[in-house]
Amino acid sequence: MASSEELTYAFLEAHPSDAARVLERLAPAAAAALLQSAPLRLASPVLRQMLPLAGARCLERLEDADAAGLMSGAGAQAGVGLLRYLGAERRAKLLAQLPTTLTVAYELLLGYPEGTVGAWMDPRALVLPADMTSGEALERVRRADETLVADPYVIDRNQRLLGYIELADLLRASDTTPLTRLLRPSPHRLPAQALLDGLREHPGWRESSTLPVIERDDRLVGVLTSAALQRALSLAQEAPTPHSAEDTLAGIAGAYWFGVSTLIQEIVGLLPVERREGES
Structure with a gap:
């Protein structure tokens, strides 16, 4: 019979978006402990699918190296x-832990106001100089390590x-x-x-x-994908205040969620979480 840990990891792998909703309902320290214990x-x-505020609260509780590893895997937009x-201080520490190419991408994206195309583009698309031969x-395409290896620009x-x-x-x-x-x-x-609002129907x-x-x-x-646009618009619609976020997430819970969150919390309870002074 599979252990609780194996079942939890299987759930994270098969349903990252659903798992993100569960982690958003946990205390940040508990959610952070699970993210830290699971394979990157x-x-x-899962971190990529979490609301940014909830995910950031998890990262705050992790060591710089662990947080940077999770961010590297989550991708530039997330x-x-x-x-x-x-x-600002923690942000600088995390950026210092990341590969140079990823750091440059983050700094570029952070330079654009939230809600604009620049803030949600992927700056690591595959681009070729015009003076190349076929x-x-x-x-170059075969050796590409860019995020998006589609038709190159x-x-x-x-x-x-x-x-x-x-x-x-x-x-x-030839x-x-x-x-x-x-x-x-x-x-x-x-x-x-350009503002993202209104681009949904772009021809x-x-x-x-x-x-x-x-x-x-x-x-x-860079490039903007339709998936990134939809996620940005979705997050903008949610744009929760702390209270409304709790109400929204509580509304998602049902029998299925209860079973999953209980399983995850059991695993979290087995993890050695060091709580900060004054943290509940």
């Missing part, structure tokens, strides 16, 4: 939401967006074919300072689930 591959997706709810570009040496390349075209092309010969236009571009979503984000002079700074 299971805990990070991570920047968490960082906005942390104090063979060089294909090798093409830029000039001033980082101006020229268009994109379909991977199918890249695979069919190795010596100039990349510019495969270039397709990108008519739908989102200004980084670009009918053609692609990913749209390029630009600064002045068409300088490409």
Whole structure:
């Protein structure tokens, strides 16, 4: 028979969003203890689905290395939401623990006001310089470690967006074919300072689930996915006060939730949680 710990971890893996709702109802110290004890591959997706305020309260109770590990796995969009709810000193400590590329991404996103395209874009999309050949570009795609390896965008040496390349075209092309010969236009571009509210019906979503984000002079700074937009708008609608958040989460609870949360709390009770002085 599977142990309670095995059942809990199986639940985290199979239902990260549901698990996030359960953890939001636990005391922050208890939720943090569970996130810390679970493997990162299971805990990070759950943290990604938590309300940023609830997730940040968990991170506050973890050591810098543990918190940074969870944030690395949660991704840029979720991570920047968490960082906005942390104090400046703790934020700086966590950023110092992260890989340089991720730190740059976070600092870029934090520079945009909350509720704008720039705050929710992914700055690590796959981008190719226009002076590559098709063979060089294909090798770059194969070695890509970017978050989004979809049809890559093409830029000039001033980082101006020229268009994109379909991977199918890249695979069919000769190795010596100039990349510019495969270039397709990108008519739908989102200004980084644009407000997210109102973008739900943007015509670009009918053609692609990913749209390029630009600064002045068409300088490409990232991409916005339809999934990130939907999550941002959903969080904006929830935008709970502490009391309304409790009421909303309490309303979710039912027989199923009771069983799951009881199981998780049993596991949490077995974990060695060091409580801070004065913390209940």
